[in-house]
C-alpha cells in the first residue's frame with residue numbers, strides 16, 4: 001500500500017471536517033475524491049500533506065524507494081505529524097485549488113524554483129554547485145515538454161490562459177519527481193476546450209505516478225478514475241470503481257442527484273444532494289451555493305498555523 005489512513009479525523013471547534021476516515025491507495029492508482037461542498041475533501045488533502053495536523057488517527061506512506069525526512073514506523077513512514085516540507089520530501093506533492101504560481105516569474109522559472117525547492121535543505125545553498133543549478137533547469141525544461149508548455153518557457157506566467165496555468169501547476173507539482181500527486185480541482189474554471197487538455201495531462205501523468213484528484217466534473221471523474229472515494233460530512237460513504245460508486249444509492253442521495261442513473265442523460269450534473277437544482281450542461285457540480293462563505297473559509301484554511 002502506498003498510502004494508508006486509519007481513523008483520520010480533523011475537528012475545527014464543533015465541526016468534524018474529516019471523520020474517522022480509513023482509506024488506502026495502491027501504488028499506480030488514480031483515485032478521485034468526490035463529495036458535496038464542505039464534505040471535507042480539501043481538509044483531507046491538507047491532512048495528507050501536513051498543512052493541517054490531524055485531531056486523531058494516523059497516516060502512513062510507503063514510497064517504493066523509501067524516503068528521507070520523516071520517522072519510520074515499521075516499513076512505512078509515519079507521516080501523521082509531518083510538516084508540508086517533510087511530506088513533500090517523502091514524495092507527496094500537490095497542486096492547489098487556488099493558484100499557487102508566481103505570476104511575475106516566467107513559466108520556466110516557476111518549475112525551476114519548484115525543482116530547486118524539492119531538494120529540501122540544500123535548496124538555499126545556491127552557490128553550492130553550479131551543476132545542481134543546471135540540473136534544475138534541465139528538469140524544468142523536461143517537465144515543460146511533458147506538460148505541453150515548452151513554447152511558453154519564457155512567457156511571464158500571468159499571461160498564460162487559465163487552462164495553461166492549471167497545467168503549469170501540475171508541472172510545478174511534478175518537480176522533484178514525487179511518488180504521489182494530489183490535484184485539487186485541476187479543471188476548475190477551465191474552458192471546455194481547455195478541460196480536454198488538462199484531463200489529457202492528468203492521464204499522462206497518471207501513467208507513472210499515483211494520483212489523487214478532487215474534482216467536481218463528473219464526466220472527468222467517471223472517465224479517468226480507477227477508483228472513486230466519496231466523502232459526505234467528513235465520512236467516507238463509498239469507495240470503489242466508478243461503475244459501482246455511480247450506482248450507489250447513498251452516493252446518489254448525497255451527491256450525484258441523478259447523475260448517471262438509468263434514464264438520466266450523461267450530461268446531468270452532480271449536485272448538492274438535493275437532486276433538484278443542479279442541472280448544468282457540462283456535468284460539473286453546482287458549487288455556487290455559498291461562494292462568499294467559501295472564499296473566506298479557504299483563505300483561513302490555507303493560512304492556518306500548525
Ligand SMILES: Nc1ncnc2c1ncn2[C@@H]1O[C@H](COP(=O)(O)OP(=O)(O)OP(=O)(O)O)[C@@H](O)[C@H]1O
Pocket residue numbers: 012015016017035036037038039040041042043044294297300301302304
Ligand atoms: N480552517 C478551518 N477552520 C474552520 N472550519 C474549517 C476550516 N477548513 C475547513 N473547515 C470546515 O470543514 C468542513 C469541510 O471543508 P472542506 O473545505 O474540507 O470541504 P470540501 O469538501 O473541500 O469543500 P469544497 O468542495 O467546497 O471545496 C466545512 O464545514 C468547512 O467550513
